[in-house]
Amino acid sequence: MDLTAAGEAYLERARAILDSVDIAADEVRRVAAGTVGHVAIGCVGSATYSLLPALSRRLAADLPGVDFSFRGEMLVADQVDALRAGTIDVALLRPPVAEGTLTVTTLREERLVVAVPAGHALAERRRLRVADLAEEGLIVHSAGRRSTMYDVVRRLFADAGLAPRIRHEVGETSTLVTLVAGGLGVAVVPEPVRALALAGVEFRPLVRPVTRVALAVAHRTGRTEPHLLRTVEAVRAVGRDAGPRARDVPV
Structure with a gap:
């Protein structure tokens, strides 16, 4: 039977509606499975x-439908503020985190090393103690921007009964290492900073005592979006592959 023009138009409209329903149903299924969405991730410098690099590859492979954005070189206090404000969803940061609205899971413990200019007398040694840095100008992360590593360095020197001779304060780890390469001082940093591989800088283990700092993943407690939870699981998996077994820590 031939349809009238009105019937043809109605049939086309019905088909379009059914197609839209199918598309919407598929979208709902993908959202429920955590395979679509947007996640913003903030990282401290060394991470x-x-x-x-490994995390972005893992996320692209596991969650190709999720749109990821990354903010690097963030200090912990800035990450906590951004998590509260919702401008980032997940943070790779350094505990302790005094924020009860966050769920924080330690990924690994990272050894501290000393970044020294190539050719410096300290570069002739295989390992260094805090006492060896007593007369050296230090380059540190900014106290004014509430850096966790600033507090770590101050505590190291206090435990050794020494006062640090701080020469420069910077906001970014890359800037800190660049200043070391320029011969402007030495710096205590987490061992993964070696990945920068900047010419003019050498790294020596910090010993007596061997000191480590934690790297953790954090997100707002109570957020249950599937794509966010799958992202956090991917971060934990990459963190476990890269270091000692993760453990939950209270906040």
Whole structure:
């Protein structure tokens, strides 16, 4: 039976509606499976260089339908503020984190090393103690921007009964290492900073005592979007592959 013009138009409209329903149903299924969405990830400096390359590959492979954005070189206090504000969804940061609205899971413990200019007298040694840095000008992350590593360095020197001779404060790890390469001082940094491989800088283990700092993943407690939870699981998996077994820590 031939349809009238009105019937043809109605049939086309019905088909379009059914197609839209199918597309919407498929979208709902993909959202429920955590395979679509957007996640913004913030990283402290050392994680930007050491963990982010492997993480971005893992996320692209596991969650190709999720749109990811990354913010590197973030200090912990800035990450906490961004998580609260919702401008990032997941953070790779360094505990302790005094914020009860976050779920924080330690990924690994990272050894501290000393970055020294190539040709410096300290570069002649195989390992260094805090006491060896007593007369050296230090380059540190900014106290004014509430850096966790600033507090770590101050505590190291206090435990050794020494006062650090701080020469420069910077906001980014890449800038810190660049200043070391320029011969402007030495710096205590997490071992993954070696991944920068900047000419003019050498790294020596910090010993007596052997000191480590934690790297953790954090997100807002109570967020249950499937794509966010799958992202956090991918971060944990990459973190476990890269270091000691992860453990949950209270906040």
